[in-house]
Amino acid sequence: MSRMNRAPDGATIGERGRMSENPRWIMPPEALTRSSDVERWFIRMERYFRAADVPDNRRAAMVQYHMDEAMGDVLSALEVEETDDYDKLKSTLFRVFGVNNSGERYMKEFINRRQRENESVEEYAGHLKRLLPKAFPQLKDQADGILLQQFEAGIRQDMIKFTILRSAPDSFEKAVKIAAREELMINQLTAATGSASVVTTAANVKKETAGHEGETGSAAAIHAGQPSDIDMLARKVKELLAGEITATTRTKAVLQRRRRQRSDRFTCWTCGQLGHISRDCHAHTGSQHGRDEPQSGVSKTNHNIPIIVVQSPITDIPLVEGSVGGLKCKMLVDTGAAVTLAAEEVMKGSKVLRRVPKPSIRLEAASGAELAVTNAYVMEIVLGGTVRVQHTVLWVKGLSHQFLLGWDFMRSHGCTPDPAANCLRMRQSSIPFTKPIAVAPVGTKPANGRSQILVAMEQMLPKEQEAGGKYRPTLSAILEQFSDVLATSDEDLGRTSVIRHAIHTGDAKPVRCSPRRIAYHQRAQVETLLNEMIHRDIIEPSCSPWASPIVLVNKKDGTCRFCVDYRQLNNVTQKDAHPLPRIDDTLDALSGAQWFSTLDLASGYWQVEMETRDREKTAFTTPYGLYQFKVMPFGLCNAPATFQRLMETSLRGLVGSKCLVYLDDVIVFGRTAEEHTARLQEVLDRLRKVGLKVKPEKCQLMKRKVAYLGHIISEKGIATDPSKTRAVKEWQAPSCVSELRQFLGLASYYRKFVNGFASIAAPLHRLLEGDAEWKWTEDCQVAFDALKHQLTSAPILAYPDFRRRFLVDVDASGDGLGAVLSQKDSSKERVVAYASRSLTKPERRYCVTRREMLGLVWALREFRPYLYGQRFLVRTDHSCLRWLRNFKEPEGQVARWLESLAELDFEVEHRPGRLHGNADALSRTSCAQCGKPMKSSMCAVRAAPSGSAIVAQTLRDQLLAAQQADPEIQLLRQWVTCGPWPTQCPHEYSRDLKMMWQQGPIWIVQEDLICRHRDGLTAEEGATQVLVPRALRSEIMRSLHNSRYAGHLGERRTLSRTRSRFYWPGMSGDVHLWCRTCTQCAARKRPSKNSRALMQPMTAGYPGLFKCQACKFLEAVFACIVNSVARS
Known part of the structure; x- marks a missing residue:
């Protein structure tokens, strides 16, 4: 007995007992290969770990053991060590082989899904229905069509497929019911007759019908003993098959025709284009058929x-x-x-x-x-x-x-x-x-990387096809020489100590602000930004008594900008009075230049060191402690003055004559290419000496035209920057005084480009008067639209040439003053600047002569920087001003005006009013009664569908130009005007033209525009509709839905409004999509269903008072609802 209980090989009984308790050996999953689904493989592997009780410290080794050689090579290339833990190995494989593409996997599974053998159509349909939300979560609106398309394609039996095709169901559910009913009938026939010949594919139909004539004996034998009704039903099905041989042989052709008819509704999943489905896409069919x-x-x-x-x-x-x-x-x-x-x-x-x-x-x-x-x-x-x-x-x-x-x-x-x-x-x-x-x-650090420097140089060099392209070798040599001035990455910042930023707070006590709460999901971003700034030597930990809160501002790309709120610190800081240069003076200095280069410093403020003693004042609080800046941060009140002083000190001797500086924007200019490159070298050399670096992707070299300080600079002159005026063009009509001030502030930045700015904006300025009541009238809308039009089509102003004589045209009216500064260049008069302003209430009571004198004095004061020190000519349509200096014993205001004009050397010339229209237009507002000179704008406002005078005024011209630019509409015009109407639409044209060809008799030409005319309809129902080309469809929908007077109506009313005037193929779907994707509607629209609590009796304390309050509250609510409906 003792021998029998002895464990073999020296093992104890206890050990043998534990071995007997171990589970049986379990087959592990197959080896992991490059083609395996890593996510699913790990799911199976972890099930194996649990079943086989594999300890955590052996799991990584087990995973590496169950890989093929190719996967082992991948791990070696990724430098994965055998000692790495399981979680690290798993995350590495997930990152490399992309587990986040589960959506693509479901998409492929859905596209390739076909009905399996012994799988019913209902099971197949259910699986498709479960796969669709995972494969195409963004296509909820098209779900039924996609399911119907895939369901038809995946049916195994052609008999069922043909039945669905013949029935033409309009929904996925109906198709499933038809298929299930057909499948049930076929299964019953198969079970009843004991023959599978009824359940046949299209390929077997011909074989079965070919032997149909000699089948009587065998069929009778097979069907013997079966109920007569079943025999009759089987025979009828066979007769049906025999009679429809032709139809079954053409199943593929019919399927293709049906797909083409429905394909316009679908989007290809492969290439993303409309008009075909994925399996017909040329993007991948080539490889399926052995093509290249x-x-x-x-x-x-x-x-x-x-x-x-x-x-x-x-x-x-x-x-x-x-x-x-x-x-x-x-x-x-x-x-x-x-x-x-x-x-x-x-x-x-x-x-x-x-x-x-x-x-x-x-x-x-x-x-x-x-x-x-x-x-x-x-x-x-x-x-x-x-x-x-x-x-x-x-x-x-x-x-x-x-x-x-x-x-x-x-x-x-x-x-x-x-x-x-x-x-x-x-x-x-x-x-x-x-x-x-x-x-x-x-x-290697980017700052020293040769490859990064090459990329940085290429970003700055002009393209081969540009005017400066032939100077690429010269510029490359310059950039090679000053490569250490180029910042090759965000981490590669310069650092200068020429001027350090100091914060003078006097005897003020340290300001300590409470930290602001940071959203939980933003804390990781804060930590990342802090680590980056520490790594870049921008901030350091602090023990300061000062503290300011941080603010995270969302960028356009979805990331966060790290900001510090220094308002409390700025309140106790002594302000630096160093002036910033005037932008107009800066731009005037570019006269005569033909070549331009712009340089933009990389994070300019962060290249300026802080005074060591003042670093603690920049301290800011974060969830991870207190930090302070080692460089000058953004948000300090004296930061612009410090930076401007630094740039002027660094480029002293060059500013004004060879380059211009406005904060971190530097523009180098020259009359010739040689002069320009020499100046560029001087500027880069100065930047190198002080330790500053430029950002290559924001620099432009050797350009004929550049954007600088919100203007477009060229040898021809100064123009507005379209990227800036685009904001004016898209500005919605103001709804309060604050919004109006914002618009006028932006528009006034370019007022020197607008002829008659003050007169045009007069109705808007009246709304800003202290005692004015806010009321947006039709005059205000006209002025608003006219300003937007003037700013977006502003002329190019000439540079002032101080070697030529200036001409000043002045005029005054009952509403305002206007002046034009110009010069003659080669017998052509070019405008240098416009100026205008409105008259105050006392000034409107001046007599005509006094207003004209005021206009002259004001204009010369406005243009004094151009006119002082040289003789110029003043032109006016008021002859009395010629004797202005001949006043005997002037008194009061006239004496003061003459004294201010004494320092200027000018002569006055009288011009008749008909020749003085340039200044006259600046001083006069348009009369809404007589229509001068903005009659078209006033009429257009009343007729405009969008409430915009500018759109309505040019709408017909825009439509006509767009129609003439559209080749398909031009072909349609040829059919309508020249005839004859073609019997078939050309196949090479789009679906839109085919739809328009089908409507042949209703197309007409009215006022040179292609229109659709339908008899029996009213104008509101769209009796005559203008055909809108693709280029203008978005603008039309924006005007009829998004504009101020459109009111963001719902889909039905917006479509009705659009249909009453315009037409294009697919207009209904486009309008519905536009309304559904409108962000303002989505933000303000109430949910379709309101959750309501059950009504309960309410207990009140003092009935009389409570009832009175309830009535007032409900009356206010009802009044709000009625007014809202009335406005819509």
């Missing part, structure tokens, strides 16, 4: 593509000269890169042949950093000036080279690098490698 693969060689699946840009420290890399899309560049030949890439920053302005769908791939550099693919284009690539090919190029942000020739290019076009011959062999040609360039290894 995409030129990029990139799969549509979401794989990780390694891009080995730099593989060793400071190495010589092969570069070839060539051009991409007409843009010359140096191309890196990289056999370690799987795809061909281009730096997006360099490729802007190049020509592309066509855009292709962006592949769902993830690109990684050798360092593991992910490269963001922004676009994919087919482009023409020229190598060595002789070899010309087309290839798909992926545009990437942050690429360290201009262009990268990958393995896909070499494989597709037969390229072979030949290191021995130092060339690239391609199509029996040899393209020599250029002089090798040393490139910094991955991980």
